[in-house]
Amino acid sequence: MASPTVEPRRPTTGPAHRRGLVGWFDPRGRRLGGLAFILNRLTGLGLVLYLYLHLMILSMLIQGPNAWDDFVDIALSPPFLALDVVLLTGMLFHGLNGIRVGLVGLGVVPNRQKALLVAALVIAALVAFVGALRIFAGEQGG
Amino acid sequence: MTETVTNARTTRLVVSRRKEGDDPGALRYDTFDVAVGPSTTILDALVAIRRELDPTLTFRHSCFHASCGTCGMRVDGREGLACVTPVPTRDEVTVEPLGNLPVVSDLVVDMNVFYDEFDEAGRPLVRADDLIPECAPAEGIDQVERYEDCIECGICLSACPVAGSDPRYVGPAALAAAWRLIDEPRGRDPGPVLSLMDDEQGAWRCHLAWECSEACPSGVDPAAAIMRLRGAAAAARVRRLFSFGGNR
Numbered sequence: 244m245a246s247p248t249v250e251p252r253r254p255t256t257g258p259a260h261r262r263g264l265v266g267w268f269d270p271r272g273r274r275l276g277g278l279a280f281i282l283n284r285l286t287g288l289g290l291v292l293y294l295y296l297h298l299m300i301l302s303m304l305i306q307g308p309n310a311w312d313d314f315v316d317i318a319l320s321p322p323f324l325a326l327d328v329v330l331l332t333g334m335l336f337h338g339l340n341g342i343r344v345g346l347v348g349l350g351v352v353p354n355r356q357k358a359l360l361v362a363a364l365v366i367a368a369l370v371a372f373v374g375a376l377r378i379f380a381g382e383q384g385g
Numbered sequence: 386m387t388e389t390v391t392n393a394r395t396t397r398l399v400v401s402r403r404k405e406g407d408d409p410g411a412l413r414y415d416t417f418d419v420a421v422g423p424s425t426t427i428l429d430a431l432v433a434i435r436r437e438l439d440p441t442l443t444f445r446h447s448c449f450h451a452s453c454g455t456c457g458m459r460v461d462g463r464e465g466l467a468c469v470t471p472v473p474t475r476d477e478v479t480v481e482p483l484g485n486l487p488v489v490s491d492l493v494v495d496m497n498v499f500y501d502e503f504d505e506a507g508r509p510l511v512r513a514d515d516l517i518p519e520c521a522p523a524e525g526i527d528q529v530e531r532y533e534d535c536i537e538c539g540i541c542l543s544a545c546p547v548a549g550s551d552p553r554y555v556g557p558a559a560l561a562a563a564w565r566l567i568d569e570p571r572g573r574d575p576g577p578v579l580s581l582m583d584d585e586q587g588a589w590r591c592h593l594a595w596e597c598s599e600a601c602p603s604g605v606d607p608a609a610a611i612m613r614l615r616g617a618a619a620a621a622r623v624r625r626l627f628s629f630g631g632n633r
Contacts (some may be wrong), residue, residue, distance in 0.1 A: 266546055271461070348593055350615050
């Protein structure tokens with residue numbers, strides 16, 4: 244492997260319309276692949292946030308059964324279940340898009356990114372829909 | 386505009402104004418109301434502005450038919466060649482220079498850094514052994530024109546979100562050029578270029594936004610070239626891993 248070039252190839256100071264990291268999330272003028280790029284980052288950040296939130300919630304167990312039961316009551320409320328559906332949808336997109344990125348990014352199917360993205364979106368939407376039905380059916384069934 | 390424009394409407398062009406050496410915060414946008422027709426391009430409108438409203442407006446152009454690659458800019462945030470980009474049917478249109486390159490003046494960017502990146506790929510498509518001796522360049526011409534789809538407009542680099550956040554990234558055009566050499570070595574050893582691009586700031590820095598291929602006005606598809614480059618680099622690594630020749 245070649246030695247990494249550490250010097251910037253393009254100037255980092257002076258007038259230039261550099262988008263920077265903020266530009267990663269700027270949807271203006273972006274096409275399908277660019278929007279998938281943005282969505283992948285947003286869902287990734289959301290999943291990281293959820294991981295820490297999940298660990299914080301689990302720490303309630305050390306406060307005893309009453310604290311946990313109180314939380315479970317909240318967790319079974321429709322607004323909280325709607326958040327579960329959002330989480331499921333984000334997980335599905337991020338995971339399926341990861342498979343797409345892997346297949347495309349290693350040159351296995353280098354020019355099928357749009358077809359794979361559509362497939363990922365359709366599968367994610369279908370599974371999320373079924374998942375939402377089951378989540379809310381479970382809530383009604385107690 | 387003094388010219389008669391069939392089915393004319395008035396569109397307000399909001400144009401980025403900035404000069405080399407300006408403070409980074411000195412960016413301003415000037416507005417110009419221009420009469421445009423259904424076939425008026427952004428370049429037509431800019432020429433009209435410079436001719437009739439503001440002779441200090443700076444932009445670069447040459448051929449007017451999408452072959453020279455000099456009039457790349459961003460229209461409402463999306464990259465394109467001004468000479469073939471129709472003025473959108475909106476009341477207000479924002480025109481900015483290409484992103485991720487230093488601004489020289491208004492809509493003109495310094496392309497030298499872009500060309501330097503291209504050089505890293507060895508500018509592979511016309512090589513010494515391709516030249517027919519009896520068709521040597523005429524006196525005074527140092528280098529023959531390279532016949533390839535890439536017009537070196539810099540649009541792919543501007544559209545790339547990763548190039549916007551990492552100035553060390555080689556960029557889509559140079560990587561696509563590198564892939565051409567590897568895919569079509571014509572007797573040359575592609576190993577050094579593959580080794581150069583098999584780097585964290587080379588093919589592996591791409592995050593697959595695919596904006597370069599979508600924005601390319603010449604259908605070069607740099608993103609697919611980068612993916613193929615990765616495939617070749619990964620295969621070479623696997624071969625090295627399982628080789629017993631000591632070349633690990």
